[in-house]
Amino acid sequence: MAVTSSRRAVVTLPEDTQILITREFDAPARLVYRAWTEPELVRRWWSGDRGEMTSAEIDLRVGGTWRFVMTANAGFEVAFHGQYRELVPAARVVSTEVFEGMPDAEALDTVTFTEADGRTTVRMLVQHSSQEHRDAHINSGMEEGMQESLAYLEEVARSLR
Amino acid sequence: MARAATTADAFNAVAEPRRREILDLLAGGERPVNDLVALLGLAQPLVSKHLRVLREVGLVEVRGDGRQRMYRLNAGPLKPIYDWVRPYEQAWSQRFDRLDTVLEELVQQEHKAEEDGENGRDE
Numbered sequence: 001m002a003v004t005s006s007r008r009a010v011v012t013l014p015e016d017t018q019i020l021i022t023r024e025f026d027a028p029a030r031l032v033y034r035a036w037t038e039p040e041l042v043r044r045w046w047s048g049d050r051g052e053m054t055s056a057e058i059d060l061r062v063g064g065t066w067r068f069v070m071t072a073n074a075g076f077e078v079a080f081h082g083q084y085r086e087l088v089p090a091a092r093v094v095s096t097e098v099f100e101g102m103p104d105a106e107a108l109d110t111v112t113f114t115e116a117d118g119r120t121t122v123r124m125l126v127q128h129s130s131q132e133h134r135d136a137h138i139n140s141g142m143e144e145g146m147q148e149s150l151a152y153l154e155e156v157a158r159s160l161r
Numbered sequence: 162m163a164r165a166a167t168t169a170d171a172f173n174a175v176a177e178p179r180r181r182e183i184l185d186l187l188a189g190g191e192r193p194v195n196d197l198v199a200l201l202g203l204a205q206p207l208v209s210k211h212l213r214v215l216r217e218v219g220l221v222e223v224r225g226d227g228r229q230r231m232y233r234l235n236a237g238p239l240k241p242i243y244d245w246v247r248p249y250e251q252a253w254s255q256r257f258d259r260l261d262t263v264l265e266e267l268v269q270q271e272h273k274a275e276e277d278g279e280n281g282r283d284e
Contacts, residue, residue, distance in 0.1 A: 007261070009253035011246050016176050019249075023257050027264035031271070035263050045259035048252055138249045 017134050019126040029115035030090040032122060062087055105133035171238035174218040180211045187234040
């Protein structure tokens with residue numbers, strides 16, 4: 001089954017202060033939700049290829065907090081934390097997110113899990129309070145140094161390479 | 162990344178939702194301004210103003226004259242935006258590749274639990 005193209009994370013910038021990350025997964029929503037909210041599962045994927053996770057703490061209730069720490073490949077430690085605002089099992093997680101290296105730039109993350117035919121589309125909308133914070137977030141390339149309207153962008157820009 | 166303070170770069174030009182709509186429409190092919198006015202439901206002076214900003218940053222090109230002026234997309238100036246976002250996108254792709262592995266195991270565990278349950282009933 002050729003799914004490589006749909007398996008790539010797609011990042012778009014719907015508004016000046018937003019980032020939208022979209023990806024489809026070959027698993028039902030209840031399992032994607034588990035992988036998103038259970039510390040032992042989060043530890044296995046959240047750092048990606050950029051380092052090793054040293055800690056994932058999750059108090060999974062509205063008002064509860066989460067904190068993820070990883071040691072980046074370059075050797076330094078980076079940490080993120082936030083507070084859960086909404087939790088709808090297998091459907092939706094809303095939480096704040098603070099990169100501890102930039103504590104003033106608190107974002108609000110709205111993650112939705114939409115299942116169809118046993119597959120789940122994850123949409124993560126990162127809402128920053130200012131364009132500067134949003135841009136800094138993208139510039140950081142995440143840790144190391146980290147558009148439905150613009151969906152056409154990737155197709156068009158890709159053809160220019 | 163250094164960003165111009167005016168609408169004179171593509172970043173700012175596409176920050177306006179109506180201008181993104183215009184680019185979406187032109188991505189489907191060349192159009193005269195009247196088409197855009199009808200499709201967007203905006204007054205012509207406003208559409209013309211947006212087109213002017215898009216032309217200034219090179220995202221839209223025009224040919225013909227008078228009432229037959231045809232507008233088309235030139236996506237080249239969008240490439241810096243794409244290049245800017247790409248490392249971030251790659252980082253998430255790497256994360257999600259790992260999440261795939263985790264999910265594959267969860268799916269298998271679930272199947273196994275179901276099979277064990279069925280076997281249990283058979284016995």
